[in-house]
Amino acid sequence: MAADGARRPMAIVVMGTSGVGKTTAAKGIAAALDWPFAEADEFHPKANIAKMSSGIPLTDEDRWPWLRAIRDWIDARAEEGKDVVVTCSALKRRYRDLLREARADLRFVFLTADPALVAQRIGTRSGHFMPPELLRSQLADLEPLEPGEPGVAVGVDAPPEAVVRRAIEALGLTGKG
Template sequence: MSDRSRATCVVVMGVSGVGKSTTAQFIADALGWPLAEADDFHPPANIDKMTAGQPLTDADRAPWLRAIRDWISDRNAAGASVVVSCSALKRVYRDLLREADADVRFVFLHTSEDVVRDRLRKRSGHFMPSTLLGSQFADLEPLAADEDGVRVDPADAPQAVAATAIAGLGLPVPSDPRQSTSNGAS
């Protein structure tokens, strides 16, 4: 479970196009914590593969997830709580992220495939084509009851989704996020 004496990492998870980046940004802003986009940790070979419409395998994802885990540990070693936007589709991926030296908690954004497909059609400038959405839903293992986190429907405005996630995790929101205490402890 959670160890509130360590720094916290909130991982905003779900399929591509569900609103992870936007929600994670609002959470990071509200808490005054740094944000990392997991997409920035992909090696070029992964990006090339997805751009070509090929789904990633577990072997493709392993070094990417280890890099994210290590980034979380590095930040948290200095006492800095962080927010990460990462698909974390499978339990085994989340288990790897939980190996970080931090109190890793999850916000699972979930809605229907049709809603996400519509969002992806409206999105531009991302390397992941909407044709891979089906494979992401096929790989998706919802957050289990024994995993530290909350499930949130991203249908509301992003600020409301972030507020619901923060409240669901029981995280204190500083009155001035720019002067937030970094460890996330309550």
Template sequence: MGVSGSGKTTVAALLAARLGVPLAEADEFHPPANIAKMTAGIPLTDEDRCPWLAAIADWIAERARTGGGVVTCSALKRPYRDLLRRAAPDDVWFVHLHGDKSVLADRITRRSGHFMPASLLDSQLADLEPLGPDEPGVRLDITHTPEELAAAALPAR
């Protein structure tokens, strides 16, 4: 979880490979209307996000029944994470990738082929609710390498 540019896809791919489970990119769950809004620089509302989050929750529930998986998702607000966690209450572990706004903006500006413009970073940061102490997961600083983040992301076994 985390705002755009935090490295969710990169770290998730490393985690999925390490765990030997499928990877799902949350952007693939967005309906076309959401992508059109974001491409136009219009922040999504909670109403826009509901069907998207429900589709991700369905994927999580299915993967919990069939061997696990890793999914990227901004999961900016506690109610969003609660919805995702209800899909598999004992199996969801959040990895909150966080970092300085200037680093995030630079990453967004440098990437190509993505619909999320840097102009929406402020709205994401405003919506972001960090993990609460009762939420299963870890908060990691994006100044570390993707490999270091992936290694630190998993709970001790």
């Protein structure tokens, strides 16, 4: 709730390492709730994409402008009164803390999977700038949601529709239809 007692718009951040299905799950959640969707990769500066495409992990300094851009997008939608769904790896607590600065009721959906399954998924996808070699650095950086962080962990060991349903139910929301 906002200070005036009004409901703040909600922002769902679908998080996890590359290859867990963030985009698929986030699009499914957005469609089920009839909320706008944004893909965090589209907020990366060209220098970040070039770095990752070359197999070079991003540093915190590389990530801060990207995370601020996502936070600012959430803020802009919240000012319009819109609930939203956005993907973002949000691997570290301090990244999530920055996203929580948004003026929205921000909740995380942490997608979890066996690293072997994730590696297999990354190895078979095409057209993505994130090379499989960077999964190891993401797993090393990953700080799972901690007690007190607003969000839920959802396993991706099921078809996408089931993952979406699990996420919506775990958040205590109801989809359309």
